[in-house]
Amino acid sequence: xxxxxxxxxxxxxxxxxxxxxxxxxxxxxxxxxxxxxxxxxxxxxxxxxxxxxxxxxxxxxxxxxxxxxxxxxxxxxxxxxxxxxxxxxxxxxxxxxxxxxxxxxxxxxxxx
Amino acid sequence: xxxxxxxxxxxxxxxxxxxxxxxxxxxxxxxxxxxxxxxxxxxxxxxxxxxxxxxxxxxxxxxxxxxxxxxxxxxxxxxxxxxxxxxxxxxxxxxxxxxxxxxxxxxxxxxxxx
Numbered sequence: 001x002x003x004x005x006x007x008x009x010x011x012x013x014x015x016x017x018x019x020x021x022x023x024x025x026x027x028x029x030x031x032x033x034x035x036x037x038x039x040x041x042x043x044x045x046x047x048x049x050x051x052x053x054x055x056x057x058x059x060x061x062x063x064x065x066x067x068x069x070x071x072x073x074x075x076x077x078x079x080x081x082x083x084x085x086x087x088x089x090x091x092x093x094x095x096x097x098x099x100x101x102x103x104x105x106x107x108x109x110x111x112x
Numbered sequence: 113x114x115x116x117x118x119x120x121x122x123x124x125x126x127x128x129x130x131x132x133x134x135x136x137x138x139x140x141x142x143x144x145x146x147x148x149x150x151x152x153x154x155x156x157x158x159x160x161x162x163x164x165x166x167x168x169x170x171x172x173x174x175x176x177x178x179x180x181x182x183x184x185x186x187x188x189x190x191x192x193x194x195x196x197x198x199x200x201x202x203x204x205x206x207x208x209x210x211x212x213x214x215x216x217x218x219x220x221x222x223x224x225x226x
Contacts, residue, residue, distance in 0.1 A: 004154075032213065043116075043204050043217025044155070089154065093213075100215060102155040 002027045004103040021075040023090035030092040080110045118218030132191045135205035140185035145206040195225045
């Protein structure tokens with residue numbers, strides 16, 4: 001069966017360090033992969049998209065990599081700040097009629 | 113981008129009653145999506161609502177339990193019917209961006225059934 005796995009344990013890092021979050025998937029051939037940020041009591045907010053033929057995508061302090069051989073995406077936040085503390089969700093577009101499937105998310109806590 | 117207003121933001125409801133959640137978008141969109149996010153879980157798609165046709169429900173969700181209306185291109189409602197404590201969850205509406213590669217969400221409705 002199809003599965004998207006994100007580390008369910010919270011990730012705690014020191015301010016200024018690089019946070020790296022992982023998204024692994026099985027039994028998918030995604031056309032693209034998305035990353036979202038979700039704050040408590042709010043809906044997810046779109047951050048980045050990376051397509052199957054792209055290895056890396058950057059946006060300001062964010063970097064996403066996509067390895068379709070390993071079936072994995074890594075999401076990096078450089079020079080992390082306490083304001084980056086949130087839950088980060090990955091999502092896969094699996095083709096067909098535009099259905100997006102979300103992972104369970106990883107909670108990031110940046111400690112001042 | 114799209115701005116989505118969803119209400120109510122939260123509610124506490126009695127078992128056996130129904131709650132209707134409203135979703136208003138600031139632009140016309142073809143499809144609107146309704147998700148459920150149970151505590152500690154990811155977003156699960158309930159149904160896709162197209163204007164002028166019946167909603168398409170995902171496996172495990174039925175129209176009798178989650179009736180959806182889509183009267184125009186900027187508005188939709190989701191009703192959670194005959195509620196039980198298992199329906200306690202966050203419900204989110206969503207639309208796609210113009211390029212179809214990103215989703216915009218309302219702030220969610222936190223439902224508690226007692």
